[in-house]
Amino acid sequence: MRILYVCSDPSIRPGSRGGGFITHMEEMIHSFRKLGHEVTVLDTKRNSGTEFVSQETDIVAERGPSGREAGSHQNISAGPRHARARRRGVEMVPRGLRVLLRDGLYLYHNATFYLRIGAVLKQQLPFDFIYERYYVYQFATSLAARKWGIPLVLEFNASIDEMKLTDGLGLRAIAAKVERAVVARADAIVAVSGVVKGYLAGLGLPSEKIHVLHNGVNLEKFSPSVSGDEIRARFGLTPGDTVVGFVGGFSVWHGVHLLHEVAPLATKENGRLRFLMVGGRKGNPRFEDFKLRVKEQGLEDFFRFAGEVRREDVPEHIAAMDIAIIPSATEYGSPTKTFEYMGMAKALVAPRVAALEEVLEHGKTAVENLGRNARRVVEEKHSWDNNAAATLDIARAVMAEKHRGPEAP
Structure with a gap:
């Protein structure tokens, strides 16, 4: 046609x-x-x-x-x-x-x-x-x-x-x-x-x-076979670190400010926890404010900022993560990062909003160690080819x- x-x-x-x-x-x-x-x-x-x-x-x-x-x-x-x-x-x-x-x-x-x-x-x-x-x-x-x-x-x-x-x-x-x-x-x-x-x-x-x-998601680009070793090495992330990652532009609806509440408690509980933040353009007020707040909280050692990366480099950054997060989302939206995380077979933590609950099922596709289930779901239902x-x-x-x-x- x-x-x-x-x-x-x-x-x-x-x-x-x-x-x-x-x-x-x-x-x-x-x-x-x-x-x-x-x-x-x-x-x-x-x-x-x-x-x-x-x-x-x-x-x-x-x-x-x-x-x-x-x-x-x-x-x-x-x-x-x-x-x-x-x-x-x-x-x-x-x-x-x-x-x-x-x-x-x-x-x-x-x-x-x-x-x-x-x-x-x-x-x-x-x-x-x-x-x-x-x-x-x-x-x-x-x-x-x-x-x-x-x-x-x-x-x-x-x-x-x-x-x-x-x-x-x-x-x-x-x-x-x-x-x-x-x-x-x-x-x-x-x-x-x-x-x-x-x-x-x-x-x-x-x-x-x-x-x-x-x-x-493009299942060929976002695949569990992609290695994140180079990214982990670049940011000093060791095999013993648990890497929690975010990909996005630090827009207001991304809700990254919620990490200011979570990170102090989480890092106190687990000293090997690291946050890999992918996205955010230098000079973006929300991005700069987020980094400043991390510094004020004394959490600089726990955060790694990749900044804005080329789209073709996003898969290897996600591959470097153990857990992928969507801190916040609108009730109606369908964030592409959801399906990219799932395509990479990552454990996914996301908010309970109606649109995401149409895709994610707690205990099957949206909690730790269930990335393989998430990959299978996107293969069956959510590829761009489909x-x-x-x-x-x-x-x-x-x-x-x-x-x-x-x-x-």
């Missing part, structure tokens, strides 16, 4: 690093192609609809008309000095006004993105279906799919209330109206958890239209129901 994969999120830039959403995009595109299907990727920062997300690097590359990779895109204002100047300028604007301006630009973005989708569809029809990762305020893809008569499979990760975790919403009533319209017009919706499905059903959508596919195959089945069912191919306007 020919698939148009759309990411209409205006905040995602070429070369974006880290984050579960980038992993989700790359792996799904890779799995669609691995299963023998042609995928055209359209994001918000390109002049062509023929981009692809590289599997080997973090860089979003672009294929020119000849099929060769075009040169890398550079933002001339992306240097540290320009970035600091931009931040100072932005900080002078009151927060409420900043949010309103941002949301207004997000709405305006639909006009330009709609034209870009139309240009791609005119040049490259027919597509069998469009797959879009929905983002707040974005309705251009929905309009284009309806105009051109192409089935739309919508990936839905969270309600608009998720925005409360970042900067909030400036135009909440409009955001809610757009969200309702887009999900109603989609031919099928892929929700990342049963909690999200319940939210969508509460908007009046028929249950059979909503399909739950939790996030997944998710891609299930999505294709959903698309085929939608196409069969519509009984028609793409139509020009």
